[in-house]
Amino acid sequence: xxxxxxxxxxxxxxxxxxxxxxxxxxxxxxxxxxxxxxxxxxxxxxxxxxxxxxxxxxxxxxxxxxxxxxxxxxxxxxxxxxxxxxxxxxxxxxxxxxxxxxxxxxxxxxxxxxxxxxxxxxxxxxxxxxxxxxxxxx
Numbered sequence: 001x002x003x004x005x006x007x008x009x010x011x012x013x014x015x016x017x018x019x020x021x022x023x024x025x026x027x028x029x030x031x032x033x034x035x036x037x038x039x040x041x042x043x044x045x046x047x048x049x050x051x052x053x054x055x056x057x058x059x060x061x062x063x064x065x066x067x068x069x070x071x072x073x074x075x076x077x078x079x080x081x082x083x084x085x086x087x088x089x090x091x092x093x094x095x096x097x098x099x100x101x102x103x104x105x106x107x108x109x110x111x112x113x114x115x116x117x118x119x120x121x122x123x124x125x126x127x128x129x130x131x132x133x134x135x136x137x138x
Contacts, residue, residue, distance in 0.1 A: 001115065001118055001120045001121045001124060002124065002129060004115040004121070005080055005083070005115060005116075005121060005124060006080075006081060008077075008080055008091065008111065008112055008115050008116070009076075009077040009078070009079075009080030009081040009087075010077065010081070011077070011108060011111075011112075012073045012074070012076045012077030012080065012091060012094065012112075013073070013074050013077030013078065013081075014077075015070075015073055015108070016070045016071065016072075016073030016074035016075075016077065017070070017074065018070075019066055019067070019069060019070030019073070020066075020067050020070045020071075020074075022066060023063045023064075023066040023067040023070070024063075026059070026062065026063055026066070027059065027063045030059055031056070031059055034055050034059065035052055035055060035056060038051045038052045038055060039052065072090060072094060073094060075087075075090065076090040076091040076094055077091075079091075082128075083124060083125055083128030083129070084125075085125050085126075088116055088121070088122075088125045091112055091116055092112070092113065092116050092117070094109075094112070095108070095109045095110075095111075095112030095113045095116065096109065096113065097109070098112065099113075
């Protein structure tokens with residue numbers, strides 16, 4: 001089960017990083033595009049300037065929210081790779097929530113619950129395996 005825990009940790013980190021990348025791309029694409037359009041419209045109608053701060057606030061909130069939702073996955077992945085007991089609990093919660101995200105999240109969530117609710121995995125987190133030490137070169 002060590003391999004499954006490692007794979008699940010990597011999957012959580014990768015999907016967390018993808019979420020942060022999506023948030024950043026949204027900021028760049030929609031920020032430049034939407035605010036550029038509003039700025040161009042303001043050339044002809046000065047009242048269009050009222051929309052710029054509103055659009056910027058909504059966009060900032062959405063980007064911040066997506067990034068905030070991605071961070072627990074990265075944290076859980078790091079904790080799983082280091083066999084931290086709290087990471088197992090966090091990853092179980094995230095796996096249960098992932099079940100609602102059809103289709104990829106459902107697969108990740110089901111796999112995560114299968115791995116983390118296994119009794120062998122529970123024992124791994126009670127007494128984590130020793131990390132290999134690098135060989136001493138004389």
